Structure formats: C-alpha cells, structure tokens
Amino acid sequence: MNTFYEHHKNSIKLAYRCFDRILLNGLIQPFQQPERVIGFFNAYRDGERVTRNRLRDIAQQFQNWVKNRAEKWGSPILEAPAGRRDDFVNPYFKGAKTDQVVVILKAREPARIMTAIGAGERWHLQFAQRWVGQYNFYINDQRWGRMFVRICPYLPFSARVCLNQHHWLANALRLEGIDFEQRSNAFLKCSHPRKLQERADSLTARDLLSCGQKWLAYLTPFFKESERKQAGCQHRLFFSQVEYCDNLIFRRRAAIDQLGQRLLDANRSVGQPNKITVIFGRKVTKHYKGNLQTVIEDLELPNPVIRSHYGNGFIKQYVRDHLCLRTESATNDVTDYGVKKAVENLPQLHEKLVSICDNYLTVQQDILETFVDRGQLRKLTQPTVLRCGKRIPGLKLDNARQLALMHALVRFAHIAAGSTFITAEIHPQALAALGLSAKQYSLASLRYDLSKLRVKGLVEKLPRSRRYRLSSQGYSICLLFLKLFERIYCPLTAGLLRPFKPDSKLHPQKRTELDRLYQRVVDDLEKLLCAVGLKAA
Numbered sequence: 001m002n003t004f005y006e007h008h009k010n011s012i013k014l015a016y017r018c019f020d021r022i023l024l025n026g027l028i029q030p031f032q033q034p035e036r037v038i039g040f041f042n043a044y045r046d047g048e049r050v051t052r053n054r055l056r057d058i059a060q061q062f063q064n065w066v067k068n069r070a071e072k073w074g075s076p077i078l079e080a081p082a083g084r085r086d087d088f089v090n091p092y093f094k095g096a097k098t099d100q101v102v103v104i105l106k107a108r109e110p111a112r113i114m115t116a117i118g119a120g121e122r123w124h125l126q127f128a129q130r131w132v133g134q135y136n137f138y139i140n141d142q143r144w145g146r147m148f149v150r151i152c153p154y155l156p157f158s159a160r161v162c163l164n165q166h167h168w169l170a171n172a173l174r175l176e177g178i179d180f181e182q183r184s185n186a187f188l189k190c191s192h193p194r195k196l197q198e199r200a201d202s203l204t205a206r207d208l209l210s211c212g213q214k215w216l217a218y219l220t221p222f223f224k225e226s227e228r229k230q231a232g233c234q235h236r237l238f239f240s241q242v243e244y245c246d247n248l249i250f251r252r253r254a255a256i257d258q259l260g261q262r263l264l265d266a267n268r269s270v271g272q273p274n275k276i277t278v279i280f281g282r283k284v285t286k287h288y289k290g291n292l293q294t295v296i297e298d299l300e301l302p303n304p305v306i307r308s309h310y311g312n313g314f315i316k317q318y319v320r321d322h323l324c325l326r327t328e329s330a331t332n333d334v335t336d337y338g339v340k341k342a343v344e345n346l347p348q349l350h351e352k353l354v355s356i357c358d359n360y361l362t363v364q365q366d367i368l369e370t371f372v373d374r375g376q377l378r379k380l381t382q383p384t385v386l387r388c389g390k391r392i393p394g395l396k397l398d399n400a401r402q403l404a405l406m407h408a409l410v411r412f413a414h415i416a417a418g419s420t421f422i423t424a425e426i427h428p429q430a431l432a433a434l435g436l437s438a439k440q441y442s443l444a445s446l447r448y449d450l451s452k453l454r455v456k457g458l459v460e461k462l463p464r465s466r467r468y469r470l471s472s473q474g475y476s477i478c479l480l481f482l483k484l485f486e487r488i489y490c491p492l493t494a495g496l497l498r499p500f501k502p503d504s505k506l507h508p509q510k511r512t513e514l515d516r517l518y519q520r521v522v523d524d525l526e527k528l529l530c531a532v533g534l535k536a537a
Contacts, residue, residue, distance in 0.1 A: 026235035031156030080107035
C-alpha cells in the first residue's frame with residue numbers, strides 16, 4: 001500500500017481500487033483487408049460480387065433486423081440526445097431483466113467502413129472514414145450489469161463495447177450475499193472489504209472476452225455460426241479507453257475537506273506544479289509530443305479536480321459522493337504505458353495502472369509531508385571534499401540558483417523510467433524560476449549547481465549516458481527546501497521585518513486563514529522562547 005493511505009488510514013473507513021469504465025474496440029480481423037473480404041464472398045457466399053449496391057443491401061438488412069428485434073424485445077429505438085447518454089437511459093434500466101436490451105440509441109458517428117468503387121463487372125474495395133448512423137444497444141448483462149454495445153451496420157461491422165467493473169462487482173457481491181452500499185459509481189460501505197478487493201483483483205481477460213464476444217456475435221446476424229468458426233468472422237477486442245480508480249472512503253466529510261484544501265494549495269505552489277509531470281512509468285524523450293502537465297480544473301465547483309496529463313492519458317483526483325476521495329488513472333492509448341492493445345494483456349495493464357495510482361498518491365503524500373532524519377540537515381549544508389581534493393559547497397536554503405534548480409527537478413521528478421532527465425531539459429525551467437536569460441545563468445552554471453546535489457547522493461548520473469536520475473530521497477529534500485523557504489521563511493520574515501501596519505488593527509476574523517495561521521506561528525514562537533528562557537527582558 002502507498003504512503004498516502006498509511007498516513008491517513010485512521011480517517012478512512014473503506015479503501016478499494018478497481019477498473020471503472022472499460023471501452024473496447026471490436027474488429028473482425030479477416031475483414032480488415034479488402035482482398036480477404038472478396039475471398040470470404042468467394043468461399044462462403046457462392047462467389048457473389050461485392051458491389052456498391054451489395055454493401056448498401058448488407059447495411060439495410062442489418063437496420064431491418066434491428067427494427068424487427070426491437071419490436072420483439074420491446075426496446076425503443078431513439079435518437080441519441082445531445083447531452084449525457086448515461087443520464088438519458090437511466091429510466092430504461094429500472095426493472096430491467098437479465099440479458100435484456102433495454103433501449104437502442106441511434107446516432108451519426110464516424111466509422112471506418114468498406115466502400116466499393118467501379119462499375120459493371122469491375123469493382124475495387126477500399127476503406128473510408130464516413131459519418132454513418134450507428135446503433136448503441138444498452139443492455140443489462142447477467143454478469144456485467146449495465147453496459148452498451150455500439151455496432152456499425154456497414155461492413156466490416158466495427159464495434160465498441162463499454163463495460164464498468166463497479167457493476168460487475170455489485171453483481172458478484174450480491175451472489176456471495178455480501179452487504180454493500182453503492183451510490184452512483186462508487187461503493188461507500190461493504191461488510192467484507194477484503195472480499196471486495198479480492199473480487200476486484202480477480203478480473204481476467206476472459207471475463208471481458210466472454211461478455212463482449214457473446215453480445216457482438218448476437219448483434220451481427222450477417223454471419224452464420226459455421227462462418228464464425230471456419231473463417232474467423234468474430235470480433236477481436238482491443239483496449240480503446242481504460243479507467244482505473246483508487247477509492248478512499250473517509251469517515252467524516254470534514255477530514256476530506258481539510259485534506260482536499262491542502263492538496264489544492266500544495267499543487268498550486270510547490271515547484272510550479274500546475275505544470276508538474278506525473279509518474280506514468282514511461283521515459284519522456286525528444287520524440288514525446290503529448291501533454292505533460294498538471295492543471296486544477298472546476299475551481300468554481302464544490303469539488304475541484306486535480307488532473308495530470310501524460311501522452312494520451314491522465315490521472316485525476318477529486319471528491320465524489322461526499323466522502324470518497326478518488327484517484328483515477330485513464331488512458332486512450334495503452335501503448336503509452338508499454339502495454340499492447342489486445343484485451344489479453346489485461347494483467348500487464350492492471351499492474352501498470354496500479355503502479356501509477358500508487359506513485360501518484362506517494363508523490364501527493366511527499367508534497368503534504370516531507371521528513372528529514374535528525375542531524376542530516378547540517379550535513380547537507382556542509383561542503384563535500386572529493387577524493388581528488390576538490391571542494392564542493394553544501395546546500396544553502398537561501399541560494400536562489402539552487403532553489404530554481406530544485407523547482408526544475410521537482411517538475412521532472414515525476415517522470416518515470418527511473419525519473420531520468422538531461423540538463424538541457426531542466427535548464428529552461430530553472431531560467432523561468434530565476435527570471436534570468438541563458439546568458440545570465442548558463443547551462444554550465446546549472447551543471448555546477450547540480451554537482452552539489454550529486455555529491456550529497458540526491459542526484460545520480462546514469463552510467464554511459466548523459467542522463468541523470470533524481471532519487472526518491474532527493475525529491476523529498478527538494479520539496480523540503482522549497483516548502484521551508486517559500487512557505488515558512490519568506491512569509492514569516494516579511495511579516496517580521498516589513499509588517500503591514502493596518503493589519504494590526506484588522507479584526508482576526510477578517511484576515512485570511514493563511515494570515516491567521518502565520519500570525520499564530522509568530523505568537524507560538526514568542527511563547528516558546530519565553531518558556532525556554534530566551535525571551536528578551
């Protein structure tokens with residue numbers, strides 16, 4: 001378990017993590033090549049020529065089948081609303097039976113379809129991107145509960161399957177007779193938390209495949225069962241979008257509010273973390289082109305969201321359902337994390353997403369609380385003499401260049417593959433923190449300042465490489481120095497040396513909370529000095 005949970009576990013009544021929304025793309029692989037489509041019709045459809053009209057007939061047959069089945073199921077076919085579809089279909093799931101299609105939404109959406117070009121006896125097949133009417137089947141599955149399947153009526157019948165492990169877990173817990181309280185998309189209570197987590201971790205690729213392929217086979221009546229087996233005309237599933245969430249249910253709302261404010265405050269100021277990078281387990285190289293930042297969104301709402309981007313994915317942290325602090329990792333391209341897209345790679349993806357959540361929460365706890373062993377701070381400030389006799393100065397809390405370097409390192413401390421970087425990557429951030437030009441603070445000067453951290457064991461140079469790695473201890477030390485200087489020494493010094501005189505006449509309740517806390521520190525320091533006999537007479 002991560003340090004964030006260990007530190008706050010006394011305030012937490014339930015902790016669990018699981019997949020949230022899982023969006024899968026379905027492809028019939030033999031139909032991804034035009035020549036194999038022609039081969040299928042030659043072998044299984046008596047050599048029927050694939051013309052433009054034949055492709056239109058196939059789509060029309062599917063639409064007629066949907067209309068007939070919808071009447072049999074008693075499921076309405078509706079135009080998709082402009083707003084959230086999940087909210088729109090909620091009433092149709094009330095009282096739904098097992099394995100029932102409750103409603104069908106039709107919408108024009110982009111799809112990759114097969115087109116035929118030619119005339120007479122000469123036709124050429126090719127793929128094209130088109131906006132076409134697609135059918136979204138909302139289903140109450142026996143095991144997965146609420147889900148939907150989207151089918152394109154045109155060859156090659158591209159599909160999408162949307163599952164949610166929260167619904168899967170709820171059905172599993174009911175079968176085992178375990179009491180729980182589920183509100184919207186989170187569990188707030190569970191009589192057997194350990195079994196809840198065990199069931200969440202037991203999800204396999206077979207669970208995804210059995211559900212997805214069952215409905216995809218049923219909803220593509222164009223193929224016969226013999227054709228599915230002999231020609232492989234069945235959908236293979238690939239990850240399109242995956243969400244994995246860590247859920248901490250607190251005992252009291254006051255505790256989560258206090259923690260949330262501290263997280264928002266820390267993510268605004270330490271090392272400019274509104275642009276902070278996040279540990280996603282992948283090295284950022286010069287070829288990287290995606291987002292790499294943290295932003296705080298929805299500040300005007302009761303529960304703001306801290307969202308950190310990496311590539312085609314992100315991790316966000318927010319409060320939901322009053323008591324739940326959710327840390328959610330999501331990606332639209334699992335290859336960003338070194339995982340292949342096939343559903344069979346679920347174990348590797350699960351391991352990676354768990355690691356991302358743990359790393360993120362550990363970093364958040366480092367931001368909230370940084371500890372240094374007794375006696376170590378003095379050693380950090382003392383100079384280091386190398387074997388060759390060269391003397392490297394120690395770390396100084398008020399050294400502007402050193403603090404600017406630490407700002408830059410904190411930004412890159414979240415980049416994984418060992419949190420590696422080169423000096424050219426952090427130089428622009430150090431210049432921005434100092435407000436200087438490259439001539440005023442050169443790359444050579446930065447490397448000299450970096451050497452001070454290297455000799456203290458906070459940064460190491462990788463063998464046979466120009467890259468450096470900031471250690472976990474180095475990350476904590478950088479945060480400690482930044483917090484002491486920016487959050488303690490600077491404000492208190494300003495208050496002592498240049499106090500704003502009208503503040504003394506201002507009623508305490510009219511001061512900001514931060515000003516009141518700083519004043520309390522000053523007052524308590526005076527009491528402490530008096531108690532130990534250092535109060536001036």
